[in-house]
Amino acid sequence: MRDGDIIVTQDVNFYYGSFRALTGVNISFEKNRVTALIGPSGCGKSTLLRLLNRMNDFIEQTRVEGKVLFEGRNIYDPEVDPVEIRRRIGMVFQKPNPFPKSIFNNIVYGPRLAGGMSRTDLESLAERSLKQAVLWDEVKDILGQSAMMLSGGQQQRLCIARALAMKPDVLLMDEPTSALDPISTAKIEELMEGLKKDYTIIIVTHNMQQAARVSDYTGFFYLGRLIEFNRTGKIFTTPDMKQTEDYITGRFG
């Protein structure tokens, strides 16, 4: 465990029913860095990501073994409130999933329910979050309009803004650009660069170039195991493991 690590998993196994989707995963995520999780489809990347903010709680008949330490505390301890964890560890999904509400109400939905904010607080929070997600200029005049009218790329940035409005410490992103065109993808990669100084980002991606471009660290998964974890530069130039090399050079997956 390094000093600046914000999330550390220790010997994590995860089961869907009797199927073991993750085996002995030990990985740490450094604060204010971008870590990419790569690997072929079905290797457990999404499972791991959802494990980090207890979103897997909602899937029936699942089981976790091992520890997931967030700032040193195991988030699977019985006394930990998963709702609190999800406030501090936000998530962006593969498919943009705005609510059928106005743009403004999408952003302030979470903070409003969390309570303690005036209308002006919420307005400035919305502006701040939309600016962080580089969407403000496009929507500042149509905040009252339905979020469903936005393009896919705009919707995804709205979802990022919505997650940021909760002021989380960590942002989990599960293939956030896989449903988007190249221009929208570039915009999201750009905004991630700006978020790094305030947030820890963990991104699952199918796209090797994306991982190489945006991340500081990369973990390569295969069949539910973490095969290799290292600085991104190292993984993409001189990986230690043959499997990693095969994958990043496109020989399988």
Place this chain on the structure above:
Amino acid sequence: MRQGSMKWRYLKQGIFLWVVRIAALIIAAALGGILFFIFVNGIGAVDWTFLTEPPRDSMTAGGIMPAIIGTVYLTLGAVLVAMPLGVTSAVYLSEYARSGPAVRFIRIGINSLAGVPSVVFGLFGLSLFVVYLDFGSSILAGSLTLAILILPTIIGSAEEALKAVPQTFREASLALGVSKWQTVSRIVLPNALPGILTGSILGIGRAAGETAPIMFTAAAFFTTRLPGSVFDEVMALPYHIYVLATAGTRIEETRPLQYGTALVLIALVLGVDLAAIVIRSYIRRKKRW
């Protein structure tokens, strides 16, 4: 050989298509026939007096106003009771219950309830509400009985409406650190509301038309008085038809009144169902996901 079997297949498909068409036609014709028959026979009796005045001369003349009012009270009462109960059950089943024997058992119960003959509900209402709880034959007892009758319809349609809300909405909300209950009340329920309303309105139509459940629990043979409280008896449209058609001494003479009452009842039920359809299609057009 191949050619032949192809032809046979087309022929079979053609025959099947025609069977389906004819079946649909028969149903439509039967429905149209009934509506037409009642309309032709009943429209002569329906005028302003008929709708706004109580019966006169041992129910051989005058109107059916108390029965209209009674039916409206009974069905509204039934929906007011069944909707909160039904929606709560549906929320539990669709959002909270983990699949297992308990839930399977509840589902079997609900489905069986839907299959119970309505006269059994009447007897149940009689023994529980009228006699045991001592509500007497009253709007309260009748509404509660009808509420149980339409509960499965309301639970079923509410559950369907809840299931139709995309899972991604729930995930998006939960991932923001919003609690399960808030997710259900702020996201899931509002988005399921149109479907829930439609189901409840269909429940109204069902409740309005039933005779057996209210026969022992709420319906008065004859009263000119409008109900003053929920403990009063009321006349009701379906029961009024039943009474005129079976219990009078001048059954033949009152045929026009019977058809007139039937026409009013059908117009009421169809009107309510139509409202449900309009609401649903309006919301469908508005919704985009």
